Amino acid sequence: xxxxxxxxxxxxxxxxxxxxxxxxxxxxxxxxxxxxxxxxxxxxxxxxxxxxxxxxxxxxxxxxxxxxxxxxxxxxxxxxxxxxxxxxxxxxxxxxxxxxxxxxxxxxxxxxxxxxxxxxxxxxxxxxxxxxxxxxxxxxxxxxxxxxxxxxxxxxxxxxxxxxxxxxxxxxxxxxxxxxxxxxxxxxxxxxxxxxxxxxxxxxxxxxxxxxxxxxxxxxxxxxxx
Amino acid sequence: xxxxxxxxxxxxxxxxxxxxxxxxxxxxxxxxxxxxxxxxxxxxxxxxxxxxxxxxxxxxxxxxxxxxxxxxxxxxxxxxxxxxxxxxxxxxxxxxxxxxxxxxxxxxxxxxxxxxxxxxxxxxxxxxxxxxxxxxxxxxxxxxxxxxxxxxxxxxxxxxxxxxxxxxxxxxxxxxxxxxxxxxxxxxxxxxxxxxxxxxxxxxxxxxxxxxxxxxxxxxxxxxxx
Numbered sequence: 001x002x003x004x005x006x007x008x009x010x011x012x013x014x015x016x017x018x019x020x021x022x023x024x025x026x027x028x029x030x031x032x033x034x035x036x037x038x039x040x041x042x043x044x045x046x047x048x049x050x051x052x053x054x055x056x057x058x059x060x061x062x063x064x065x066x067x068x069x070x071x072x073x074x075x076x077x078x079x080x081x082x083x084x085x086x087x088x089x090x091x092x093x094x095x096x097x098x099x100x101x102x103x104x105x106x107x108x109x110x111x112x113x114x115x116x117x118x119x120x121x122x123x124x125x126x127x128x129x130x131x132x133x134x135x136x137x138x139x140x141x142x143x144x145x146x147x148x149x150x151x152x153x154x155x156x157x158x159x160x161x162x163x164x165x166x167x168x169x170x171x172x173x174x175x176x177x178x179x180x181x182x183x184x185x186x187x188x189x190x191x192x193x194x195x196x197x198x199x200x201x202x203x204x205x206x207x208x209x210x211x212x213x214x215x216x217x218x219x220x221x222x223x224x225x226x
Numbered sequence: 227x228x229x230x231x232x233x234x235x236x237x238x239x240x241x242x243x244x245x246x247x248x249x250x251x252x253x254x255x256x257x258x259x260x261x262x263x264x265x266x267x268x269x270x271x272x273x274x275x276x277x278x279x280x281x282x283x284x285x286x287x288x289x290x291x292x293x294x295x296x297x298x299x300x301x302x303x304x305x306x307x308x309x310x311x312x313x314x315x316x317x318x319x320x321x322x323x324x325x326x327x328x329x330x331x332x333x334x335x336x337x338x339x340x341x342x343x344x345x346x347x348x349x350x351x352x353x354x355x356x357x358x359x360x361x362x363x364x365x366x367x368x369x370x371x372x373x374x375x376x377x378x379x380x381x382x383x384x385x386x387x388x389x390x391x392x393x394x395x396x397x398x399x400x401x402x403x404x405x406x407x408x409x410x411x412x413x414x415x416x417x418x419x420x421x422x423x424x425x426x427x428x429x430x431x432x433x434x435x436x437x438x439x440x441x442x443x444x445x446x447x448x449x450x451x452x
Contacts, residue, residue, distance in 0.1 A: 200437075211426075
């Protein structure tokens with residue numbers, strides 16, 4: 001597949017490297033290609049600069065948001081929640097029915113760490129994105145874990161869960177196939193149905209962050225024990 | 227111990243029966259003893275009437291909120307989130323340093339099912355209770371699972387987690403001892419530190435409810451896979 005990943009942070013880089021190994025064509029979108037390539041230090045959120053990763057993986061293309069989506073079969077939104085809608089709006093025109101994987105979290109860092117959420121509990125960022133772009137099929141996925149686990153669930157000793165939510169069943173199936181290829185077993189993939197399930201998926205981020213603070217590492221994931 | 231449970235719903239009844247088997251003296255508090263005893267049907271939330279349980283367990287006392295807390299070593303708040311602060315305020319005077327286990331969730335059913343939360347993500351109901359009663363030691367626990375699992379974690383095939391959060395370390399230790407006696411192993415009990423962790427614990431309720439809807443049963447619990 002031709003996969004476009006919008007966002008050059010840790011999540012975008014991890015997904016790009018993994019999906020490249022699965023024989024996809026990967027394009028990464030960024031606001032300003034030149035500015036992105038000249039960054040040499042971690043940003044304020046601990047994201048490493050992308051230039052090194054691109055040098056090591058020359059098949060991955062870096063393009064402006066607008067140019068990055070041409071010919072894409074699938075788009076992955078991997079930017080900070082605050083700019084998610086703007087980034088999708090500033091990307092080139094996307095055909096009706098395109099599947100967009102939304103990995104974002106509506107984190108509000110205006111009062112420092114730990115962040116709160118900038119959404120109310122009667123909605124979710126994924127739903128807001130879906131409302132803004134009704135011709136696209138938004139599928140929430142990946143937002144509930146570290147990027148190391150997203151692309152390699154076997155680094156945990158125990159099995160854990162990855163969740164999928166979106167209004168279009170075929171788009172959910174596409175995402176489920178993709179994460180299965182990435183190493184998630186059928187039993188680990190939980191389809192929660194329509195996009196309103198994203199409320200719960202986004203609202204577990206505060207607990208994730210608290211456990212992260214408490215442990216001092218991100219080597220854990222949520223699991224539904226039964 | 228003399229344990230007072232405020233609330234006559236499913237959670238209060240389950241905890242009362244379990245803690246009675248562990249040789250505690252159990253008093254249940256309710257707003258109106260006579261009215262509570264005359265109920266014979268499930269309420270709107272599916273809570274069974276308490277009269278049958280009291281007949282089967284004659285050692286359990288039913289008292290008004292105000293009378294129920296006299297002589298208590300520990301109080302468990304097991305009412306709906308909307309009335310949690312009012313119920314604690316209408317209970318008799320509680321001595322400084324008393325441990326209060328807060329099992330509540332800030333569920334807002336005003337728009338039907340599934341409920342949203344009536345708290346913002348910058349706070350939690352447990353923190354609001356703690357602020358309202360600064361002389362008491364609020365410990366959040368039990369709010370993240372069905373009452374059947376609270377009192378019998380072994381009904382699940384897999385191990386899972388129970389979380390504890392509160393500002394006072396001795397009170398957290400008291401609660402950890404109690405849930406250990408109830409059947410939770412040391413490795414399953416996760417101490418998340420101060421009461422601000424209750425934000426995350428309350429905010430996973432929407433995901434719990436979505437999984438519940440998706441499965442059609444409550445026979446599951448969250449687990450931190452590592």
